[in-house]
Amino acid sequence: MSQTVVEINNLVKRYKELIALDNFSLKIEEGEVFGLLGPNGSGKTTTINCLLSLLSYDKGEVKVFGEAMKPDRLDLKARIGVVSQNVAVFNELTVYENVDFFCGLYIKDKKLKKQYVNEALEFVDIMDFKNFYPKKLSGGLLRRLNIACGIAHKPELIIFDEPTVAVDPQSRNRILEGIAELNKNGATIIYTSHYMEEVEQLCNRVLIMDKGKMIACGTSDELRRMIKNSESVVVNIKRLDESVIEDIKKLNHVYDVRYMNDILTIKCSGGKHNITHVVEYFAERQLNYDRIYSELPTLNDVFLEITGKELRDKE
Amino acid sequence: MFFHIFISRLKINIRNKDAILWSLVFSLALGTLFYFAFNSIYKNAKSTTIKVAVVENDATSGYMDLSSSLSDLKYEDGSKILDIKKVDYDAAIELLNKDEDDKDRVSGIIDLRDIEDVKLEVKETGTAQSVLASVVSVYRQYISIIVETIKKDPSNISNVISEFENEAASLVESKSLSGDNKDPYVTYFYSLITMMSVMACMAGVIVPESCQANQSDVGARVDVSSVGRMTYELAGLLSAAIIQVSITIIGLFYYTKILKVNFGGDENLVFLTAVLSTILGISLGFFVGHIGRLSQKARENILMIFVVAGGFLSGLMVANMKILVEMKAPIVNRINPSAVITDAFYALNMYGVSDRYYHAVAYIVGLSIIFITGGLIMSRRKSYASL
Numbered sequence: 001m002s003q004t005v006v007e008i009n010n011l012v013k014r015y016k017e018l019i020a021l022d023n024f025s026l027k028i029e030e031g032e033v034f035g036l037l038g039p040n041g042s043g044k045t046t047t048i049n050c051l052l053s054l055l056s057y058d059k060g061e062v063k064v065f066g067e068a069m070k071p072d073r074l075d076l077k078a079r080i081g082v083v084s085q086n087v088a089v090f091n092e093l094t095v096y097e098n099v100d101f102f103c104g105l106y107i108k109d110k111k112l113k114k115q116y117v118n119e120a121l122e123f124v125d126i127m128d129f130k131n132f133y134p135k136k137l138s139g140g141l142l143r144r145l146n147i148a149c150g151i152a153h154k155p156e157l158i159i160f161d162e163p164t165v166a167v168d169p170q171s172r173n174r175i176l177e178g179i180a181e182l183n184k185n186g187a188t189i190i191y192t193s194h195y196m197e198e199v200e201q202l203c204n205r206v207l208i209m210d211k212g213k214m215i216a217c218g219t220s221d222e223l224r225r226m227i228k229n230s231e232s233v234v235v236n237i238k239r240l241d242e243s244v245i246e247d248i249k250k251l252n253h254v255y256d257v258r259y260m261n262d263i264l265t266i267k268c269s270g271g272k273h274n275i276t277h278v279v280e281y282f283a284e285r286q287l288n289y290d291r292i293y294s295e296l297p298t299l300n301d302v303f304l305e306i307t308g309k310e311l312r313d314k315e
Numbered sequence: 316m317f318f319h320i321f322i323s324r325l326k327i328n329i330r331n332k333d334a335i336l337w338s339l340v341f342s343l344a345l346g347t348l349f350y351f352a353f354n355s356i357y358k359n360a361k362s363t364t365i366k367v368a369v370v371e372n373d374a375t376s377g378y379m380d381l382s383s384s385l386s387d388l389k390y391e392d393g394s395k396i397l398d399i400k401k402v403d404y405d406a407a408i409e410l411l412n413k414d415e416d417d418k419d420r421v422s423g424i425i426d427l428r429d430i431e432d433v434k435l436e437v438k439e440t441g442t443a444q445s446v447l448a449s450v451v452s453v454y455r456q457y458i459s460i461i462v463e464t465i466k467k468d469p470s471n472i473s474n475v476i477s478e479f480e481n482e483a484a485s486l487v488e489s490k491s492l493s494g495d496n497k498d499p500y501v502t503y504f505y506s507l508i509t510m511m512s513v514m515a516c517m518a519g520v521i522v523p524e525s526c527q528a529n530q531s532d533v534g535a536r537v538d539v540s541s542v543g544r545m546t547y548e549l550a551g552l553l554s555a556a557i558i559q560v561s562i563t564i565i566g567l568f569y570y571t572k573i574l575k576v577n578f579g580g581d582e583n584l585v586f587l588t589a590v591l592s593t594i595l596g597i598s599l600g601f602f603v604g605h606i607g608r609l610s611q612k613a614r615e616n617i618l619m620i621f622v623v624a625g626g627f628l629s630g631l632m633v634a635n636m637k638i639l640v641e642m643k644a645p646i647v648n649r650i651n652p653s654a655v656i657t658d659a660f661y662a663l664n665m666y667g668v669s670d671r672y673y674h675a676v677a678y679i680v681g682l683s684i685i686f687i688t689g690g691l692i693m694s695r696r697k698s699y700a701s702l
Binding site: 052053054056057071077078090093097100101102104149150 | 316319320323326327330331525528531532533535536537538539540541542543697698699700701702
């Protein structure tokens, strides 16, 4: 039977008039990769900071490994690793010294610490840069160093707070692969992000939050099933009569049709082979198109449908 | 754990070359400047007895035996600083206006006819006139303070006299003082050491920054670790102290061994006082590093204001200021680190190892303990209202 690693009940956090967390609750089981998904300012980082007892809160309860989390619970903190949004390393220490320093805050045995530090450097693949100072590292390498500092002591619970912000695709993939491997090795992961693709790829379970509240929680499939849209058929076509749009609206399972910038988007709810029906219609009307394809709903669609706004700020 | 943090913090501090470089440059460059600027002035002034006319009247001639105390001022080699001619005002003017070659010519007139308004009259500027101005300035202050204190708070008279002696000693040597002061320009070096020590607060203020989540990202990382904050901060404090104390000792070695500044009696005690003063400076920074939720820049600005204002009030910039503070708000002299440190150096310089010196050192140690304890109490592991 799996143990509950994190339990948050009815957490309320106010910044004067602003309610950052509004009766927020969640439960994370051992071995999960749990995604916290939400737009910027939705309360993800506040949740993490309350969970770590860095932030005080107005109401509610936070339990880690079944025990109440408090600022002085050093025993609980020893079992947690944090990879923060901002790179938190000392510029005066080399890569190796940084990892050694932070690992040494948890591990007293020198031999074990050395082993852990080397393993962490190998894990994030920055051993070749171990004598470099952080200022000499690229953004991606810095992120990897940041991760090494957070995981070197082999914590049971690892919190990744938007670890891939401003990271190149190659480093991003390496980071995501690494997180999956950490989970495979037994760590429970909390992963906060506003990149839905990452969360979908990585997480067993996802909690979508907005304005400090839980919007929805479940596996990606469960979340997708919560919304009306089950498939979108997209057609790249130039010049389209209004009558065509009206005809398509009448097809089975179609509930929304939009044509913009030579792209026709047909949203369907339920049903099978929706794309076939659209292809048949175009053939019947002898209409030529450049491309047609089908898309399954993303977590962004889930968020859009529930809140009426995009998950990610336009970048 | 403590040792691990201490070694890492030491590495961080040592590699922060800018901070070390500027501290050393401040110490060595200003010391060199003082050496060339003031050493030559005092050497020129030394052993040159200045002829001066003193004008008294019947009412003031016996008052506190002032003219006699002026004539008693002596250089270290025993020669007199002032060669006094007691004359009436007209005769004094005549002596002042004599030709440069005339052996009776005086460099100035000290007018003591109104004891509460001692006047100095000179005809030109020069080293002799500067020394006379210093003497008169101190005596003018001395008399007004004595008179005022007798009127308002006779019980504080001994403290005021003591502070006066401090100021007077920095300007002229007086046989009335029993210490083993060798050179008046040494006081400039004491002031420099005081400033260096208090400036060490900049090394203390960064200690809390790296373990408090509301001050830095690294602070947040340390804050969520399993290390006790007191352990972390004390290790950081010790490493900062080692660096700053080393800088102070290098500075002192430079003054004593290269510039050959003679600090008087027991040189080891000068070193000890400087080391304790540096620790006081770091402690001050450590304390300020824990106050409220301010940016690091704001904390450094507050400290800079505190250092400059403290230096001003302790008389490092304006002579006699410390006496005025002693009269108006003596508590300031007890809690102002600059004042406490200058007092210790003064006591050592003038009285050698004495109760007054021990008293001053006890203040330095006491204030350091208060600042460090205060900082540690404020830093108790806590959650923040915002980050």
